[in-house]
Amino acid sequence: xxxxxxxxxxxxxxxxxxxxxxxxxxxxxxxxxxxxxxxxxxxxxxxxxxxxxxxxxxxxxxxxxxxxxxxxxxxxxxxxxxxxxxxxxxxxxxxxxxxxxxxxxxxxxxxxxxxxxxxxxxxxxxxxxxxxxxxxxxxxxxxxxxxxxxxxxxxxxxxxxxxxxxxxxxxxxxxxxxxxxxxxxxxxxxxxxxxxxxxxxxxxxxxxxxxxxxxxxxxxxxxxxxxxxxxxxxxxxxxxxxxxxxxxxxxxxxxxxxxxxxxxxxxxxxxxxxxxxxxxxxxxxxxxxxxxxxxxxxxxxxxxxxxxxxxxxxxxxxxxxxxxxxxxxxxxxxxxxxxxxxxxxxxxxxxxxxxxxxxxxxxxxxxxxxxx
Numbered sequence: 307x308x309x310x311x312x313x314x315x316x317x318x319x320x321x322x323x324x325x326x327x328x329x330x331x332x333x334x335x336x337x338x339x340x341x342x343x344x345x346x347x348x349x350x351x352x353x354x355x356x357x358x359x360x361x362x363x364x365x366x367x368x369x370x371x372x373x374x375x376x377x378x379x380x381x382x383x384x385x386x387x388x389x390x391x392x393x394x395x396x397x398x399x400x401x402x403x404x405x406x407x408x409x410x411x412x413x414x415x416x417x418x419x420x421x422x423x424x425x426x427x428x429x430x431x432x433x434x435x436x437x438x439x440x441x442x443x444x445x446x447x448x449x450x451x452x453x454x455x456x457x458x459x460x461x462x463x464x465x466x467x468x469x470x471x472x473x474x475x476x477x478x479x480x481x482x483x484x485x486x487x488x489x490x491x492x493x494x495x496x497x498x499x500x501x502x503x504x505x506x507x508x509x510x511x512x513x514x515x516x517x518x519x520x521x522x523x524x525x526x527x528x529x530x531x532x533x534x535x536x537x538x539x540x541x542x543x544x545x546x547x548x549x550x551x552x553x554x555x556x557x558x559x560x561x562x563x564x565x566x567x568x569x570x571x572x573x574x575x576x577x578x579x580x581x582x583x584x585x586x587x588x589x590x591x592x593x594x595x596x597x598x599x600x601x602x603x604x605x606x607x608x609x610x611x612x613x614x615x616x617x618x619x620x621x622x623x624x625x626x627x628x629x630x631x632x633x634x635x636x637x638x639x640x641x642x643x644x645x646x647x648x649x650x651x652x653x654x655x656x657x658x659x660x661x662x663x664x665x666x667x668x669x670x671x672x673x674x675x676x677x678x
Contacts, residue, residue: 329465360478369395374495386604394457408453431472451467461485466478547613618647640661642657652677656675
């Protein structure tokens with residue numbers, strides 16, 4: 307999977323939030339800056355509009371979501387999940403419907419070409435993926451982006467950004483941004499979609515649900531994924547029960563496990579020194595521990611009684627990432643949602659990214675907690 311692999315396996319463990327161009331919702335210059343950062347690419351390709359099917363999926367998500375968790379990339383001062391009023395949801399849905407007919411003009415950026423259909427985009431990507439390997443990895447990309455939807459006196463923006471790498475491989479996020487010190491920073495996670503090829507779609511179980519009865523010790527779970535997920539979920543809740551950040555450390559992928567999985571996915575780390583890899587890993591590990599601290603404090607604010615906490619539901623949005631090179635293997639990554647109650651209230655633990663390491667699951671990104 308070319309550049310997508312690097313994003314999934316490397317960027318989540320780097321200080322990605324600090325490396326991204328500042329969002330410019332007026333001229334969209336951040337798109338040009340991101341493209342220029344890829345090296346000597348000939349043409350910046352971008353779509354003239356967001357596909358209506360993606361907008362419909364986002365509308366469905368907005369309608370059903372009760373809260374929007376703080377993004378694992380957010381480093382600002384607002385640590386509580388975003389709550390939208392009914393009126394705000396209706397406004398967003400109305401603006402999303404308007405995006406179905408909104409079009410970007412040609413010539414928005416120098417050395418750019420606007421693409422009017424997915425067929426055009428697919429044709430371009432088939433061409434660029436035939437370039438020499440390094441250039442193909444960097445330059446096989448088509449950008450899709452929306453006009454921002456502003457809320458709360460333009461202090462929050464809901465914005466879509468999609469990168470397409472092959473005719474069947476994409477990464478899309480529709481997230482909330484907050485303006486702080488004159489800069490737009492990603493704040494809360496909205497709708498996220500990782501495109502699949504046909505082969506991957508056949509493998510992917512997009513909604514693995516384990517009911518509370520499946521999590522009881524007396525229950526016999528024959529499916530290896532369910533059994534491992536059951537054990538992992540119990541470990542997460544036990545770590546919260548301890549109230550100590552250090553209890554989460556065994557649940558994080560070690561640097562050796564992380565590097566091993568990156569290599570298995572077909573991505574070479576030969577361009578990085580051991581010190582660089584260590585710094586990348588430690589930087590993200592510290593950021594994840596900070597997120598755990600915030601989640602623990604949120605639990606204290608909610609006065610959660612962890613000794614009386616029961617698991618209600620576990621949902622896993624599972625992705626299978628197939629390797630592209632000879633000898634590379636499929637990697638399983640997913641977002642995990644753990645719904646609990648302590649006889650007083652319901653709340654959700656969300657882990658932005660977990661990954662299978664051998665027969666275990668490990669945490670790769672931010673852990674958050676919010677009331678339901």
